[in-house]
Amino acid sequence: MSHNPIRPWRNIDRRESRKIWVGNVPVGGDAPITVQTMTNTLTHDVKATLDQIIRAAEAGADIVRVSVPDKDSSAALKEICRESPVPIVADIHFHYMRGIEAAEAGAACLRINPGNIGDEKRVKEVLKAARDHNCSIRIGVNAGSLEKHLLEKYGEPCPDAMVESGMDHIKILEDNDFHNFKISVKASDVFMASAAYQQLAEATDAPIHLGITEAGGLMSGTIKSAIGLGQLLWMGIGDTLRVSLSADPVEEVKVGYEILKSLGLRHRGVNIISCPSCARQGFDVIKTVEELERRLEHIKTPMSLSIIGCVVNGPGEALMTDVGWTGGGAGHGMVYLGGAQSHKMSNDSMIEHIVEQVEKKAAELDAAATQDAAE
Numbered sequence: 001m002s003h004n005p006i007r008p009w010r011n012i013d014r015r016e017s018r019k020i021w022v023g024n025v026p027v028g029g030d031a032p033i034t035v036q037t038m039t040n041t042l043t044h045d046v047k048a049t050l051d052q053i054i055r056a057a058e059a060g061a062d063i064v065r066v067s068v069p070d071k072d073s074s075a076a077l078k079e080i081c082r083e084s085p086v087p088i089v090a091d092i093h094f095h096y097m098r099g100i101e102a103a104e105a106g107a108a109c110l111r112i113n114p115g116n117i118g119d120e121k122r123v124k125e126v127l128k129a130a131r132d133h134n135c136s137i138r139i140g141v142n143a144g145s146l147e148k149h150l151l152e153k154y155g156e157p158c159p160d161a162m163v164e165s166g167m168d169h170i171k172i173l174e175d176n177d178f179h180n181f182k183i184s185v186k187a188s189d190v191f192m193a194s195a196a197y198q199q200l201a202e203a204t205d206a207p208i209h210l211g212i213t214e215a216g217g218l219m220s221g222t223i224k225s226a227i228g229l230g231q232l233l234w235m236g237i238g239d240t241l242r243v244s245l246s247a248d249p250v251e252e253v254k255v256g257y258e259i260l261k262s263l264g265l266r267h268r269g270v271n272i273i274s275c276p277s278c279a280r281q282g283f284d285v286i287k288t289v290e291e292l293e294r295r296l297e298h299i300k301t302p303m304s305l306s307i308i309g310c311v312v313n314g315p316g317e318a319l320m321t322d323v324g325w326t327g328g329g330a331g332h333g334m335v336y337l338g339g340a341q342s343h344k345m346s347n348d349s350m351i352e353h354i355v356e357q358v359e360k361k362a363a364e365l366d367a368a369a370t371q372d373a374a375e
Contacts, residue, residue, distance in 0.1 A: 023087025023108030028207030081106035143187035267302030281309030282327025
């Protein structure tokens, strides 16, 4: 839960779900909402795949999914799972044997699309392999690949059909005494996905994996995902998420964290509050923010930084941030530290000075957190 007694309008009551484990990462229950992405390399290219996984992990990914379309991918998965810094989810479609091989190779979770994995007998074989190798499962329902009988029943993909598909497959898992699973009901249509997830949240206590599938490119996909996932998270629905973009997987991780940070559900790195700039700006706000985003990517400590072009809103925003800069006149700006005015600085030195102040504050916060943990 995210509770704020001073500002109750910020409170989010998370849906109660049971906790499962994806490798060493908890999902559901009281665990933080995790951020996932998926590689887009050829899985049998172990070096390229691991390089992408490592970059995603450095950006904050808690879990990474890898497609396993063929035997060569299955063969590569063992080394990938062994060397990955985060748990690996094996993405399985069409051939149930890939699921069995992935469990044997060390995957922490199997993502199975019930619309194309095969009959119940094959699903049972995958479940046995998952149980034998301590591997969790994600039931991955997708509006674009629903079972034929459900499409005939409902006439088209719809929330009712998606949830019925998911619940049918939950029953298969539970009938086989398999409970280490989570579930998603993804659609590229924001309305359909949102309605399906709300219905699903009422129907099961399983952890829910959120996603707007095939959301689009970096700009359009980010907007669709922020709208769809944001309002579900605000309602307390969701235990893990993936932002699906036609972009570098690292961008998916960044967007996922920004969505969670905007709702106060996860905190990682520097949250920059900046103005859109106007004729009153005392420096080039847009270029400054672009440079600071790049220069501060290495900071993992949760903290806030305000970069405001003039004194209209600058002092007020700086009162609520760890470090702040407000544009002034004559080529100078005011530096705020801990919400209080500190000193003036030339615009010519502002970027280096801000980076220095942020790094110093991050070190202070890290030291305080270490001391608190030791007490």
